[in-house]
Amino acid sequence: MRLITYCADVGSTKSGNFGWARITGLPDQFEARTGKSIDGLIESMVADLGSTIVSLGIEAPLYIPVPRSANRLSCGRPGEGSRSCFAPAGGYVTTLAVHQSAYLLRELADRVNELDVTLDLEQWATSPSNLFIWEAFVSQNAHTKSDAHVDDAITGATLFHRKYREVGSQMDNALPVDPDRTADQISLIGAAIMWAGIRTELELLRASAVCVRPTKPFEPKDVSILTE
Numbered sequence: 001m002r003l004i005t006y007c008a009d010v011g012s013t014k015s016g017n018f019g020w021a022r023i024t025g026l027p028d029q030f031e032a033r034t035g036k037s038i039d040g041l042i043e044s045m046v047a048d049l050g051s052t053i054v055s056l057g058i059e060a061p062l063y064i065p066v067p068r069s070a071n072r073l074s075c076g077r078p079g080e081g082s083r084s085c086f087a088p089a090g091g092y093v094t095t096l097a098v099h100q101s102a103y104l105l106r107e108l109a110d111r112v113n114e115l116d117v118t119l120d121l122e123q124w125a126t127s128p129s130n131l132f133i134w135e136a137f138v139s140q141n142a143h144t145k146s147d148a149h150v151d152d153a154i155t156g157a158t159l160f161h162r163k164y165r166e167v168g169s170q171m172d173n174a175l176p177v178d179p180d181r182t183a184d185q186i187s188l189i190g191a192a193i194m195w196a197g198i199r200t201e202l203e204l205l206r207a208s209a210v211c212v213r214p215t216k217p218f219e220p221k222d223v224s225i226l227t228e
Contacts, residue, residue, distance in 0.1 A: 003164065004048050006041065007057035007136050007157035008104075009149040010097045013038055018100075019149025022048075023157040023223075027165070030158055030223040034150040038100060042107045049112045049130050055164070057136035057156045060097030061085035062189040062209040083139045098188050105196035117198050119189065119207045133189055134160060137213040144217040150227070155218045163212065 004024055011017030020041040022033040035041060048054050064085055065077055076084025084090055108131075109115055116129040124132040136156030144151040190204030 002052055003055065003161070004052055005055045005057070005157045005161040005164075006045060007153040007160070008038075008041060008059065008100070009136075009138070009153040009156075010058060010060040010093050010100060011149055012096070013100070017149060019151075019153050021150055021153035021157045023154070023161045027162045028222050030161070030218075032154050032157070032223050032225045034154065034225060034227050036150065038104065042104055042111075045108060045131075046111050049108070049115065053124075053130055053132075055124075055132045055134060055160060057134050057153075057160055057212060058097055058101060058189070059136040059138055059152060059156055060093040061090060062097065062101075062133070062135040062211075063185045063187045063207065064094070066184045066186055068184075083137075094188065098192055101189055102192040102195050105192055105198060109196045109198050115198060117193050119187070119193075119204070119209050121210050133193075133209065135189075135209045135211040136160070137211055139213075142214040142217055151217065154223060154225070155214050156212060158218045158223065159214045160212045 002024070004022060006020060006022050008020045009018065011019070016036060018038055019036050020034065022044055023030055025031045033044070045054060045056070067073060067075070074086050076086055085094060105117070115131065117131045117133060118124050118127070118129040119133055121132065123129065138152040138156050142155055144155065185206055185208045187205055187207040187209070189209060190207045193199050194204055
């Protein structure tokens with residue numbers, strides 16, 4: 001079964017600062033369909049989830065750490081550097097991501113028969129779950145010169161699509177941002193999955209997410225882009 005990879009670059013839908021990309025194909029032959037409407041993203045995912053497996057990256061922190069020591073409160077996650085999830089921009093986009101993810105997941109649950117969502121990459125590789133959700137972290141040098149939200153979504157999606165084909169379920173060990181193994185996590189995306197009525201396991205509230213952090217923008221010569 002072929003893989004289709006989506007990525008949503010979170011931002012204000014009222015101000016036109018939301019963008020998404022749908023990636024298919026192989027490295028050096030990527031095909032991207034992009035859009036700026038969250039409802040357009042949902043429509044596209046509904047069509048794909050009926051026939052194949054789908055991954056969805058969300059460009060925002062999807063979990064936050066809860067350390068064992070008060071000295072570690074307000075500290076970002078390993079690998080974030082100056083782009084901490086607790087910085088003003090991080091806090092803003094995190095809140096929007098919960099808001100928008102809950103909306104998206106509720107709509108998918110209402111419209112896709114037998115929707116199954118997982119945050120566990122290894123489970124996704126071996127089970128019939130049709131939707132895997134991961135975190136995209138597109139910042140600093142990975143931004144394109146256009147500074148367009150759809151371009152950042154293409155950057156995140158193409159990296160996941162290529163990495164998963166290269167290392168499969170081991171890719172969580174091949175990427176630069178990992179959960180702090182000494183801390184618990186509050187899973188914001190896990191809460192959204194439960195809120196949408198898709199799954200009910202309380203363990204989801206402690207789940208982290210695979211985080212993909214590109215170091216450079218996508219190469220336009222490698223991607224054929226169709227904008228909706």
